[in-house]
Amino acid sequence: MFIVLFRTIILYLLVVISMRLMGKKQIGEMEPFELAVAIMISELASLPMQDTRISIIHGIIPIITLLTLQTLLALLQLKSEKIRLFFSGKPTILIDKGKLDLKKLKDEKFNINDLMEELRMQGYYNLSDVEYAILETSGQLSVIPKTELTPVTKTDLKIKPSQDVLPITLIMDGKINFKNLIIAKKDEAWLKQMMKKNSIVSTKNILVALLDSKGKFYYQLKEKNTQDVIK
Template identity: 40%
Template sequence: MEPYLTIVFRTIIFYILILIIFRMMGKREIGELSILDLVVFIMIGELAVVAIERPNVRVLHAIVPMVLLMFIQIIMAIISLKSKRFRDLVDGKPSIIINRGKIDEVAMRKQRYNFDDLMTQLREKDIRSIADVEFAILESSGSLSVIEKLKNSNEVPKQGDITIPLIIDGSIEEENLKRINKTNLWLRQELKKKGYRDVKKISFCSYENGKFFIDLQDE
């Protein structure tokens, strides 16, 4: 009877501990978990399972690495908030799979993403035809964000635009500039016209339909 009581006691302890750890690590939907999040969650779960199944393993020997993983994850999250480069390294970058109605096969190959994957995820979003899609973005979490073509009163699809981040955390996104056929010099000149001379003071700058959205960093 005693071994069963030990298992029950440990199950309750680690259940509460895991709830506390996940709460402290922040709220994230399952579909939004990065690879790093998933690895940490699996490791914490495995440590708890081993401690529950093996009564000879001291509880403290499982709790210490679980708490350590929690602090590592929190530190990594803080660094990710402050560094766009680190965030891209850990979480990866979103990839535009369909750009203005045209499928980008090069981007698909880079992500090892095939047409079956594309069609499956489009069907899940009730998209019947690729012809109805203006933009499809494969997020770093693996989910597909879809922007359908705009429709006028006669239900005829027409081209829209997508928000293009040009500056994130004071750093210019050169790849996004290339996507809209603009240069670093063009961006700086446009910002100067609007009174923004120091790029590093800009937290976020996007470009959509010929208009800028600019948000300065907190001072």
């Protein structure tokens, strides 16, 4: 039993490391060759886990080999456009200037119902609303609506809003993050002032407190489960 446990832990860690080294893409965003490598690695790892008669090294060596090949291939694709086109292909325009390209749909084995479903998932319910629909190499569909249907931006309205920034956590589960206080260019005296302003007796009563993307102080208490946002 301990042998099976030991083998499983080793193979699990190896698969996790392999997936981590392959990059941060989600499964749905992987290129075809990346998805093939991921499936093969999982299969190679599962066999020694299930059958103790198979040497664990027979699972480790193929996994490391696949990881090495995938890494080399990724590097080659960065340097060569031809290699990238061969392995990953190129995007396909399914709707061009508002018109369906039936030949491209047929080539990509993409029927109209599938296309309509993808468009609905992105908030477009009519083909007449779409100027371009591009099937990316990852299998995702990119949609460019007709200009008159493009959402109005603040730039169009000549509004100059302040730029949103990353939220900074100041207190988590009653504990002050002094490093983040420095990043936020605040100090403990300022934090105590904010707590006093909101009638908070102790940091131990705070579940979370942070500066949000607008630079406002946000907090939520533990006991009362209340929350507030102030400037």
